[in-house]
Amino acid sequence: MAEELGITVKKDEDFSEWYLEVVRKGEFVDQRTPLKGFDVLRPWGYRCWELLQQRIDELFKENGVENTYFPMLIPVSFFEKEAEHFEGFNPELVKVTKAGDKELEEELAIRTTSETIIYHMFSKWIRSYRDLPMKVNQWVNIVRWETKMTKPLVRPREFLWQEGHTAHATKEDALKQVEKIKEIYRKIHEEFLGLPVMILKRTDLDKFAGAEMSLAFDMVMPDGKIVQGATDHLLNQMFPKAFGVQFEDKDGKKKYVWTTSWGLSEREVGCVIMMHGDDEGAVLPPLIAPYQVVIIPIVFENEKEKVLKEARKLEKDIKRLGIRVHLDDRDEYTPGFKFNEWELKGVPLRVEIGPKDIEKNQIVAVKRNDGKKFGIKRNELKELVSILNSIQKELFEAAKKHLKGRINDAKTLEEASKLLKEKGGFVRVNWCGSQKCEEKINEELTAEVRGTLYGKQEKIFGPCIYCGKNAKEVAYVAKAY
Numbered sequence: 422m423a424e425e426l427g428i429t430v431k432k433d434e435d436f437s438e439w440y441l442e443v444v445r446k447g448e449f450v451d452q453r454t455p456l457k458g459f460d461v462l463r464p465w466g467y468r469c470w471e472l473l474q475q476r477i478d479e480l481f482k483e484n485g486v487e488n489t490y491f492p493m494l495i496p497v498s499f500f501e502k503e504a505e506h507f508e509g510f511n512p513e514l515v516k517v518t519k520a521g522d523k524e525l526e527e528e529l530a531i532r533t534t535s536e537t538i539i540y541h542m543f544s545k546w547i548r549s550y551r552d553l554p555m556k557v558n559q560w561v562n563i564v565r566w567e568t569k570m571t572k573p574l575v576r577p578r579e580f581l582w583q584e585g586h587t588a589h590a591t592k593e594d595a596l597k598q599v600e601k602i603k604e605i606y607r608k609i610h611e612e613f614l615g616l617p618v619m620i621l622k623r624t625d626l627d628k629f630a631g632a633e634m635s636l637a638f639d640m641v642m643p644d645g646k647i648v649q650g651a652t653d654h655l656l657n658q659m660f661p662k663a664f665g666v667q668f669e670d671k672d673g674k675k676k677y678v679w680t681t682s683w684g685l686s687e688r689e690v691g692c693v694i695m696m697h698g699d700d701e702g703a704v705l706p707p708l709i710a711p712y713q714v715v716i717i718p719i720v721f722e723n724e725k726e727k728v729l730k731e732a733r734k735l736e737k738d739i740k741r742l743g744i745r746v747h748l749d750d751r752d753e754y755t756p757g758f759k760f761n762e763w764e765l766k767g768v769p770l771r772v773e774i775g776p777k778d779i780e781k782n783q784i785v786a787v788k789r790n791d792g793k794k795f796g797i798k799r800n801e802l803k804e805l806v807s808i809l810n811s812i813q814k815e816l817f818e819a820a821k822k823h824l825k826g827r828i829n830d831a832k833t834l835e836e837a838s839k840l841l842k843e844k845g846g847f848v849r850v851n852w853c854g855s856q857k858c859e860e861k862i863n864e865e866l867t868a869e870v871r872g873t874l875y876g877k878q879e880k881i882f883g884p885c886i887y888c889g890k891n892a893k894e895v896a897y898v899a900k901a902y
Contacts, residue, residue, distance in 0.1 A: 426762060431700050436644040441573070443694055447703050447766050450573040458571035458578030462687070465766060466574070468711035469690045470581060474560060476613055476708070477583065477685065480605045486556040486585060491538050493561070497528040499537035502663040503631055510534065510630060513565040531564045536631065536656075536682060539586045540664040547678060550590050550670050554598070558585040563686075574691030575648060575902055582686035588666065588678040592655075595679035599636070599655050602683045603875075606638055606651040609685070614693050615706040615817040616640055617824045618650060619847065621872035621897055626856050629682075633657040636875055639899070641827045642695045645845015647871065647901040650692065651685035694767075696823075697790070697816050703767030704790050706816050707809040712747040714739055714805060715768045717759050719775030731779050735772070738802055744809070764789060769812050770805065788812055790819075828897075832883045834865050837898060841868055847899045851892035853885035859896075861887050868900045 426446055430439045444450045449466030462470065478488070494517060500510065510533045517529040532538070539557070547555060564579045571577055585602065589595040603620065610616045618638040628635035629652065638650035661667070661677040670676050690709075697704040707713045716739075718732040729750055736748040747768075749759050756773075763771060773785040786795045786805060790812055797804050827846025831837035837848045852858060852870065859870045865887070873879075879895040886892075 426765060428700060428702055428765065432643065432698065436642075436695075439698075439700075440691075440695055443698055443702050443765070444573050444691070447694075449690070449694065449703070452573055456578075458567060458576075460573050460577050460579075462581070465711060466690060469693070469705070469709050470687050472709050472711070473609070473613070473689060474583070477605070477609055478560075480608065481558055481583075481585065484556070484601055484605065485554075486558045486587075488559065489557045490559050490561070491532075491535050491542070493532055494529045495532055495535070495538045497530050499541060500530060502537065503659050508630065510565075513567070515564050515566055532561070533563060533565050534682075534684075535559065535561075535584055536586070536660055537664070540660045540666050540680070543586075543588055543661075543678070543680075544664050544666045547588060547666055547668050550668055553588060553590045553668060553678065554594060555588040556585070556598075557587070558583055572691070572902065574694070575688050580686050580688070582684050584682065584684040587681045588661075589680070590668065590670065590676070590678065592679045595655055595681050598681045599634070599653055599683075602653045602681070603636060606653060606683070606685065610638055610640075610650060610689075611817060613706070613708050614689060615813060615820055616650070616689070616692055616696055617817065617821040619824070619871075619897065620875045622875040623872045624856075624859055624870055624896075626859055627869070627872065629654045629656075631656055631659055632682075637872065639847075639871055639897075639901075640692055640696070641824050641846045641899075642692070642902075643823065645827060645900070647847070647899040648688065648692050648695070649901065650689060651683065653683040654681060656680045656682060696820050698767070701761070702765030704816065705767035705769060707769045707813050710767065710769050711745065712763075712768050713744050713809055714746040714770045714772055715759075715763045716746065716748045716772045716774065717756050717763075718748075718750060719756050719773055719778075721776065724776045728775060728779065732774055735774060735784065735799075739772075739805065742802060742806055744805060770809060772805075790815055830882065832886065834862075834886060837886065838866055841866060841898070841900060845900065847871070847897045849879075849895050850886040850898055851881050851883045852894050852896040853888055853890050854893040855888070858885055858887040862896075862898060866898060868898050871897045871899050871901070873897070 428442050432439045448463045451461040513533050515531045560583050567578050587598050610618045623635040632654040634655040636653040640648050658677050666678050667675050694703050718728045720728045739746040769789050771787040782799045783796050829840045830849045840848045873894045881892045
């Protein structure tokens with residue numbers, strides 16, 4: 422294999438550099454643009470995003486959510502209407518002040534998120550309880566001028582995402598929506614991407630600007646750092662009040678709506694690569710893989726046409742099974758080169774066919790995640806579906822085992838500091854619930870209180886790790902990207 426295509430760094434020796442090599446050489450992303458953090462999603466990486474997008478979109482629509490599109494440019498004055506929201510996003514806003522040579526009458530911002538413009542429009546669409554609930558989603562790009570170090574897919578300055586917004590007559594109905602989205606995101610992470618998550622309720626210090634409650638889907642990467650995946654928010658009524666989103670209820674009284682917002686981005690593709698990849702490159706779960714099977718003909722000059730003819734027939738037969746399959750019949754590369762290239766890109770299953778296989782009326786299948794080989798009779802191709810299902814399950818189980826090993830308990834700051842340094846992941850600590858203690862814990866450990874486990878009251882196992890007073894909750898502390 423050409424040296425420039427191979428991974429030169431081991432995953433467990435230099436995780437950050439390994440990741441950069443995989444996303445670049447695996448042709449997921451190209452960072453060679455004039456602006457830092459404004460990367461190109463190459464066709465292979467974009468197809469992963471498309472497959473993820475398609476599945477989420479199906480689940481949203483089953484929940485009655487409709488797709489829409491709101492403008493990219495938003496008046497800065499809209500952000501200023503909700504002070505907490507403006508304070509939270511102002512450092513990341515990219516502002517537009519000129520069009521050509523002319524100064525704009527009003528300063529505009531490229532969207533960092535779209536609550537403000539959406540609730541401006543909700544105020545025009547919602548008049549009566551009959552208009553509720555209103556559920557919309559948009560698939561768009563976002564620009565947030567990150568001041569931290571950028572990382573392709575995981576922390577770029579421009580990224581692709583979906584953001585959903587709903588309006589409801591009651592807080593109870595809005596909470597039910599939060600629960601529905603939580604379950605959709607859980608399914609996407611665990612069943613589709615093979616990524617086990619900790620669903621944490623963010624603290625008041627860390628929740629979304631303008632939210633009453635924020636849920637975050639946190640994942641522990643192999644280097645022990647945390648990546649925040651999807652987020653799911655019950656918003657307070659500051660947005661409806663700021664933008665006048667009211668409805669006339671059944672009793673004839675005017676009331677403000679309750680709203681939710683929720684989002685998931687291309688970051689998930691980066692997390693898949695980080696979690697499942699190995700020293701040879703990416704290892705994609707079959708459900709998100711652009712090609713689930715790649716066919717490599719093993720050709721010799723005297724039997725070339727015979728093998729290629731059978732390989733083309735095989736491709737059609739596999740496609741009939743509903744499998745995304747690609748026949749690599751390029752003349753200019755050897756089978757060995759092709760093996761390595763498709764391993765780097767993460768194709769879950771390689772199928773080999775040569776003269777001897779044709780004689781035996783079989784194919785050879787090789788799993789990307791563990792290298793195991795299977796001889797499969799030509800009339801038993803349905804076995805490929807079972808193998809792909811097993812790969813999907815095996816990747817999730819391996820990631821779940823990794824997560825379980827990265828959750829540890831600490832009763833003192835010294836213990837917590839040692840665990841974060843040596844093992845990474847989450848450290849569970851007892852916490853009194855005060856913001857002052859949270860800030861001190863973050864400061865002392867140079868980490869973050871990520872929140873408390875949502876939907877479960879965990880047993881307290883000691884006093885607050887900082888002040889020593891009675892603890893009210895078990896909090897999860899970690900270092901994040």
